Amino acid sequence: MAGKFEVYQDKAGKYRFRLKxxxxxxxxxxxxxxxxxxxxxxxxxxxxxxxxxxxxEVES
Numbered sequence: 001m002a003g004k005f006e007v008y009q010d011k012a013g014k015y016r017f018r019l020k021x022x023x024x025x026x027x028x029x030x031x032x033x034x035x036x037x038x039x040x041x042x043x044x045x046x047x048x049x050x051x052x053x054x055x056x057e058v059e060s
Contacts, residue, residue: 003027005043007036015039019046 007017014032017039021027028046033039 005046007039007043017043 003019003021005017005019007015010016010032012032014034015036015038016032017030018026019028030039030042030046033042
């Protein structure tokens, strides 16, 4: 089974998403959105922009 995005409302009523791997582990989370539509746009942006994204190491 492939990974999946879960869209949900948090305790404050904001919409969020999390990306889960096929084993159920959360591997990414989104910010809080005011509307479900905005949250779904965030999911679509990750889906569109992540393929082939570079991995960059930064110093903290």
